[in-house]
Amino acid sequence: MIESTTNELGWMLDDVLKVPEARHAILLSADGMLRAHSADIGRDDAERLAAGLSGVQSISRSTAEFCGTPGTPWRQTLIEFAHGYVFLAAAGEGAYLAVSTSQDVDMEAVTYRMHKLVDRLGRELTSPVRRDTGPVAQGGSPA
Numbered sequence: 001m002i003e004s005t006t007n008e009l010g011w012m013l014d015d016v017l018k019v020p021e022a023r024h025a026i027l028l029s030a031d032g033m034l035r036a037h038s039a040d041i042g043r044d045d046a047e048r049l050a051a052g053l054s055g056v057q058s059i060s061r062s063t064a065e066f067c068g069t070p071g072t073p074w075r076q077t078l079i080e081f082a083h084g085y086v087f088l089a090a091a092g093e094g095a096y097l098a099v100s101t102s103q104d105v106d107m108e109a110v111t112y113r114m115h116k117l118v119d120r121l122g123r124e125l126t127s128p129v130r131r132d133t134g135p136v137a138q139g140g141s142p143a
Contacts, residue, residue, distance in 0.1 A: 007043075009036035012121060016097075016113050021105035023084070026050055030057070030094040053088055053098050060088075076111070087111065091118045 013025040013036055026046045027036040032054030037046035061074040079086040084102045087110055091097040097114055101107075 007036050009121070010038060012036075012117065013038040013097075016099050016110070016117055019101075019106065019109045019113055021102040022110055023100045023102065025097065025099045026053070027091060028054055028096050028098065030054060030096070035095065049098070053086070053096065057088055057096055078107075085110075087114060089114050089118065091121070 009027060013027060016022060016025045017038055017040070024041040024046075025038040026034060026041065026049060028034055028050035032051040034043070034047045034050040037043065041049075056077060056079065057074065060077040064070055064072040064074065074090065076087065076089040079088070082103070084100060085105065085107070087099045087101070087107075089097050089111075097118060099110055099114055101110055
C-alpha cells in the first residue's frame with residue numbers, strides 16, 4: 001500500500017494534534033496495518049500501536065449487545081490511563097483513526113476534530129477488505 005510506505009496522509013493527521021494536549025495520531029486498517037502516522041511518532045512505534053489498536057477495536061465491536069442491541073455498528077472507543085487517553089474512531093470502511101492525548105485534553109475538542117478529519121478525507125481513509133490472499137493450494141478450495 002503506498003500510504004503505508006510513504007506516509008502520504010501523515011500531514012493530514014497532524015491537523016488533529018492542533019488540539020492542546022493531543023500527542024500522536026495514527027491511521028490503521030482493520031487488520032492492524034499502519035496506513036499513516038503523525039510526524040511526532042516513529043514508524044516502528046506507530047506500526048506496533050496499529051496492531052494493538054486493531055485488537056482493541058475488534059474487542060469493542062464484539063460487545064455491542066452490552067448496549068442493548070447486538071450488531072449495532074461500532075463507532076468509537078475511549079481508553080483512559082492515569083496520564084492520558086486514547087481515542088479510537090471509525091474512519092471509513094475498514095479504517096480507524098487513533099489519537100493519544102494527555103489527561104488534561106479537551107475531550108470534546110479531540111472528538112470533534114477527529115470526526116471533521118474523517119469527513120474531510122472521505123474516501124482516502126477507507127481501506128477495502130482483502131479478498132485475494134494468493135493462490136489456492138493445489139487440491140484445496142477457497143475459504
